[in-house]
Amino acid sequence: MELSATAKVILGLLAMGPRSGYEIKSFADESTKYFWAASYGQIYPELRRLSDAGLIEGTDSPRGGRQRTVYRLTKAGRHALGEWHEAPAEVFEHRDEGLLKLFLAGAVAPERAAEIAREYSELSIETADELRDVESHAEGKDPGAYTVLRFGIEMNEWIAEWFDRRAAELEEGVPPSRVAPRRERERERA
Amino acid sequence: MELSATAKVILGLLAMGPRSGYEIKSFADESTKYFWAASYGQIYPELRRLSDAGLIEGTDSPRGGRQRTVYRLTKAGRHALGEWHEAPAEVFEHRDEGLLKLFLAGAVAPERAAEIAREYSELSIETADELRDVESHAEGKDPGAYTVLRFGIEMNEWIAEWFDRRAAELEEGVPPSRVAPRRERERERA
């Protein structure tokens, strides 16, 4: 059974515990959205499909007069999720407008290069702060999930510093230092 | 004029010099694909649209008996590209299956967490090596474009080390060190 992108998050989050569609969305919005986003337009139809396929099961559990369906994994769903989880990761896609602008700066507006690098650095600081906020709300996170969060924070701070340094060099017209290729560096160490 | 995602790369690469659709694709495949991919199914229809909109202009320039259309920016195209380039970057999207698997490990297969971290580290090394390859072929890169390439290399190596360290800690069951939040650290420095 091939799982769609959205099926992977849905089954994954349901493995943490039963949830409604709305709760899946809110949970994802402060966790996986940074590396695996999902919108309502994907979530609700996918819940239907997964339910039809027997991988999840919905139970009516209204809160007050407010309609609400809570889903949980079936045995088949847990199995499908496990199979996916075992396999090596394949999807790895990025779309980063800041990098594209910097990449093109020479051909479009060379004088903007340093500025773009500065902006990139600042955006990374903002993202890191946002993630620190998430961290402060997170109680008793599991080691894997917590690792991902720490990674996000530390990487964004590293990026901010890297581009801050590089912005200064670009302002002075310094070319980035060219480091010896990996294999040679390994030989040096030996 | 709102530019589509693919329009941004196309106009950008054409700003570097006139190119055919095929050349745009090959060029993108060893440069922007890491942060802004494009496929034939997007490129050719978009070339048509941009041409109809007057942002680019195609000239027939066959090589031998082989049909070939080379496109270049019009004044309007250069202007549209400039407007986009001036504005602050907004698009920033990631889809990273490794992080999703690690995030979910606790609920799906806790014993796999360290393994996933190891795999992530190894993938990053491969990406860094791939980028070093690109670097060795790149002659006289412009500072902005070269900055993006150096960034890719150094970030991937940083990531590889980070996950390598973390994999070891996960194997031993050590929680990742919790660093003081940003604001407090700034106070410390003062």
Added chain:
DNA sequence: TTCGCCATGTAATGTGTTACATGATTGT
């Protein structure tokens, strides 16, 4: 009573990949 949140869902639209079809040229 009004606002924000909880809750579900769909229609319209846009984006993007994959696979296929076609055919010339170059190097082995």
Added chain:
DNA sequence: ACAATCATGTAACACATTACATGGCGAA
């Protein structure tokens, strides 16, 4: 003669966002 690469293009499908529609609940 064959494979690889150059070159263009489309059809089918999959994926995703946005905006909208609907309505209850709780607090100010």
